[in-house]
Amino acid sequence: MPKIDIDAVPKQLGSGYPAPFDRPCSDRIRQRLGNAGGLSAFGVNLMRLPPGGWSSQRHWHSHEDEFVVVLEGELTLVEDGGETLLRAGECAAFPGNSGNGHHLVNRLGETAVYLEIGSRDPADVTTCSDIDMMSTNADGRFVHKDGSPY
Amino acid sequence: MPKIDIDAVPKQLGSGYPAPFDRPCSDRIRQRLGNAGGLSAFGVNLMRLPPGGWSSQRHWHSHEDEFVVVLEGELTLVEDGGETLLRAGECAAFPGNSGNGHHLVNRLGETAVYLEIGSRDPADVTTCSDIDMMSTNADGRFVHKDGSPY
Secondary structure, eight states: OOOOOGSSSSSEOOOOOOOTTTTTGOOOOEHHHHHHHTTTTEEEEEEOOOOOBBSSSEEEESSEEEEEEESSSSEEEEETEEEEETTOOOOOETTTTOOOEEEEEOOOOOOOEEEEEEEEOOOOOEEESSSOEEETTOOOOOOTSSSSSS | OOOOOBBSOEEEOOOOOTTTTGGGGGOOEEEEEHHEEEOOOOEEEEEETTTTTTTTSSEEEOOEEEEEEEEEEEEEEEETTTEEEEEOOEEEOOOOTTTOOEEEEOOSOOOEEEEEEEEETTEEEESSSSSEEEETTTTOOOOOOSSOOO
C-alpha cells in the first residue's frame, strides 16, 4: 500500500546531539515517512516543532541536498545571511556544499509541522555553524570538529 | 536565498506525452521547485491538478523512488491494487522497481495541489501500466514498449 499510515509511523522524540546541544531540539518529533514507505534514495521526515523548538543545530551538508516545506504554522529560517519567515505552503532548498548553515526556529505559540527531504550520500559530512560539532555519515557520531569525541 | 520564490518559478502546462495520451494531463501545471533552489540529487515539483485531471499516465519506475504529499484538495491514487483517497496532509511512497503502476486522479470539483519528489537515476526506465508507452532517462522520448517511436 503506497499510502503512508502516518499514525503507525514511530515518533522519535528529540535529537542524538550530545548535551547541552540536544536541549533546543528536545521536544522535536520526527516520523520517517519515506523509510516507512520503503524508499531508499532519499529520506522524507514529517517533523513537529513545538513553540521555541529548533529543527536542528545550524548546519550544512558537504554532499547531501535538503528541502523543507512548511505544512502548518510558521518557522523562522536562520542562515548566515539573516532570517527569513516560512509560512505554511512555503519551501526552502539547501544544496550540498553551500557552506551556509541553516536551521528552523519556531517563534510562534503553536506547533509547526513541516516535511524535511534529504538525499543520502555515504561521503556526507555535517558541519555545525555555531558550535564545535560535526558528524560524518561514515561514522554517525557527533564529535568535535577536530574529530575528538564528546 | 534558500527560500523558494514560488511565484517566480516557471509554470509548465501539460505533459510531453504523444497524443492522445497527453489529454488527461493537458491542464496539469508543474513548477520545478527543487531545480529552482539549485538541488540536483532529487526533484521536488509543485503540481496543480484541475478537476478531472490526471497526474500522469499510470506508470512505475525501474530505479527511481517517488513520494507525494497532498497540500490542498483530494486526489484518488490508482494502482494495481485498487483506489485510495489521499486528503490534504496525506502522503504516498513509490519505491523503484515495484512493477505496480500508479497515478493520481482529481475527481473533486476543485483544483488539487501536491508535491511530487523523485530521485534521479540515469538508468531509470518508466513503464506505463495501461498503454503501450515507455521512456528511458537515457533517451527522454516516449516510445512504444518495443522501442519504436510514436
